[in-house]
Amino acid sequence: MNQNQIDKLISDGVFPSSPKERKLVETHISWVILCDQYVYKIKKPMHYSFLDFSTIELRKHFCERELELNRRFTENVYLEVLTIHETNNRYRIGGEKGKIIDYALKMRKLDTKKQMDVLVAKNEVSEANIEKLAERIAEFHIRATIIYENAVLDIKDKFNDIGKEKEFIAQNLNPDYGHLLEWAIKASNSFLDTYEKLLRERLDAGFFRDVHGDLHTRNIFLLPEPLPFDCIEFNDAYRQIDILNEVAFLCMDLDALGRTDLSDLFIEHYNRHFPAMGNEADRKLFVYYKSYRANIRAKVNSLRARSADNKGDKAKALAEVKKYIGLMNGYLESLDI
Known part of the structure; x- marks a missing residue:
């Protein structure tokens, strides 16, 4: 995905459980969307000497890798990897309809006051x-x-x-x-x-x-x-x-x-x-x-x-x-x- 697609996903996209809150937190390598109960992390399409998210296949792989690795020391926080679909210029996380354009890692939202x-x-x-x-x-x-x-x-x-x-x-x-x-x-x-x-x-x-x-x-x-x-x-x-x-x-x-x-x-x-x-x-x-x-x-x-x-x-x-x-x-x- 690109920045324009992320903005559109947040403004009028379809999320699991239809959250009211959709807040974007941007890191150097990811878009993180904070919702009511869950967090959706989407990797940016970039390529550095130490990191390669340049293709949709690689982004899927590293979403799955992040899920697997973090489950070693967390329980019921890193939940699943979901497809992101496009249908008629509208974006949806999860489901089966439309063209798969990217992947998102779904996580349970935790209280940031406890960081x-x-x-x-x-x-x-x-x-x-x-x-x-x-x-x-x-x-x-x-x-x-x-x-x-x-x-x-x-x-x-x-x-x-x-x-x-x-x-x-x-x-x-x-x-x-x-x-x-x-x-x-x-x-x-x-x-x-x-x-x-x-x-x-x-x-x-x-x-x-x-x-x-x-x-x-x-x-x-x-x-x-x-x-x-x-x-x-x-x-x-x-x-x-x-x-x-x-x-x-x-x-x-x-x-x-x-x-x-x-x-x-x-x-x-x-x-x-x-x-x-x-x-x-x-x-x-x-x-x-x-x-x-x-x-x-x-x-x-x-x-x-x-x-x-x-x-x-x-x-x-x-x-x-x-x-x-x-x-x-x-x-x-x-x-x-």
Whole structure:
């Protein structure tokens, strides 16, 4: 589908259960339509180096893949994949009449007030919430498929990719930030050269698994039972990672929200249920993974600043870049590389 068709679907299209509410939330790669009781997610027809939704067959495949993967840790939330039909220039989700023009993933609508990032901002996440979440994630990781083949040093190129943003960041923040990025890339390379053997040992030991891949506070509900959702379906390599890389994202996110106490509590309880960090070298790797996750957030926000429609959005994105570069370098400095 395209933007005009999505607009028409929302304005006068036919949905299952005839909802009164039809609110569009647009992400970089999807259209998400919030209705009274259900949510319908439609993938945008796009093709990047890391993602291919360019054909209707691929969009169907990845809708089905998203359904399958998210059902590993949710129950009665990811419901079914539905066809989208066109008849006489009118669009319908579900049914059998008309030409099939796309596919939608149907999900149960959950209370956004219970998203973890919202609750953290309101200081409504308790230690008990964190302990339950740590136990839930550990149990999922224990069950997850073990990955025994992985290019463990690919993370070096992924980290260094932020160098492409150096000139833009230096020009729009401060020349010093260009130097900070140069230092971070050198420090990352040095760390990975030193700890390559550890990465390979962890791969052989079964610590690389098919997990969530995008585990942060916006992708977790506390209802009050913890409910992760929206894992990465479009690229297996982003999901088949070291479990410390996975939990480092959540812990970095909590650090960025000013809740290092919750971050420390989470990893302590997680490690108690699934001992994935057994020695000082593992601890340093965990800190490195937090730096890597901050690096990705800095890069994404730099790209957002580049494409911002107005000065306000650009300034907001640049402020995030500044914050995450600070986190990234702070983690690396603590490693005494």
